[in-house]
Amino acid sequence: MAKFDWDDLRYILAVAAAGSLAGAARSLGVNHTTVLRRIGAFETKHGLRLFERLPSGYELTAGGEELIATARRIDATVTDLERKLAGQDLRLSGTVRVTTTDTLMGSILPEILKGFRDAHPGIEIEIAISNAFLNLTRRDADVAIRPAKNPPETLVGRRIAKVAFAIYGQRRYLARRKTKDFAAHRWILPDDSLANTAAAQWLAAELPEVEVALRTDSFLAAAQGARAGIGLAVLPCYLGDSLSDLVRIEGPVAAMETALWILTHEDLKPVARIRAFTDFAAEAFKKRRALLEGGKSR
Incomplete structure (x- = not known):
């Protein structure tokens, strides 16, 4: 029986999780050719085909599925052991x-x-x-x-502490659009990846029909959009209040807290x-x- 290299499990698990060499390489912080070489060497050494190479990506074979189930249990055990060993570290370094x-x-x-x-x-x-x-x-x-x-x-x-949210706009943008009617403004809104946040839920409930100038998966990006004058944005106050070219025009809004x-x-x-x-x-x-x-x- 060929000697087993436990480090190979990291590569196998990464490819199985990502479904591609490139995705596995990103998660491991290595070149994709390294992943290809390690997977190929393992299959050759043990006479086992782990993955089907398909146009859509890498899919586990039946034999690969069986090995992955065991590998995941080993990985969980090793991770638990590493965490417990780390917990004994008393060095301030x-x-x-x-x-x-x-x-x-x-x-x-x-x-x-x-x-x-x-x-x-x-x-x-x-x-x-x-x-x-x-x-x-x-x-x-x-x-x-x-x-x-x-x-x-x-x-x-x-x-x-509590984290407060409020509505912000750029000074020049607000000088041009003097209306206090939020529905009359352009808006920078969270995209679906932020749909579970209290801020996104408040916007969906209170301002369902507004002109959307920009959607983003980042409140920091929303802040930069607001600073450029694209439209109004909901931001955490610790961010919005720290930007001198933005004005808080409503809030904090309790429902977003x-x-x-x-x-x-x-x-x-x-x-x-x-x-x-x-x-x-x-x-x-x-x-x-x-x-x-x-x-x-x-």
Whole structure:
């Protein structure tokens, strides 16, 4: 029996999940030719064809399906072990990978990261920008900092403050369109990927028939569109109030309110560098509570 290389499982699982070499390569951070070589070498070595190469992508064969089921169980066990081992790390050094939103990184968070680095120069921060929760159970990130009404039950942490939302427009745009009737304005609206947010739900309920000038999957992009004078936009106050060329014309709107959370996985709570980061970030955000809650303190 040929010796099994456990690292091959990462490549097999990535191709199965993505359905393509390119998608697997992106998720693994390698060149697609590396993925092709590793998959081909595994199939040759073990005499097993894992994937059908179809025009639509890579699909698992029956034998591949059987192996993947076992590989996923092994992967879950290894990930759990890595997380528990990481939880024993008492060093104030190493890397903390943080997932957060583009709006926080485009406003408040950089100065907080600067303060943390000054206090803990031995800890490296990695930032993953995403408007959805990354999988902290699988260590896609160590810490999540993001607005949410109901964070995943698998994560632990603290609620920092309310997050207020309001309606903003560019000063020159508002000078041209003096009407207070929102239905008479052009709008920058969230696309379907943000449909579950309280802001998108409020807009759909209160302003169902408006002129849509732009749709976007990013509140930061909406802010930039508003700054260019494209139309009005709903934005978190911590972002909108920090941009001098935007004017808050309505709000905060209570129905759009959410909360800011700092979260991690329970197994990672004892890690010294993660605890240091979450404690520092929590205190830093609390000092900016007025900005988060729409009080315009900057």
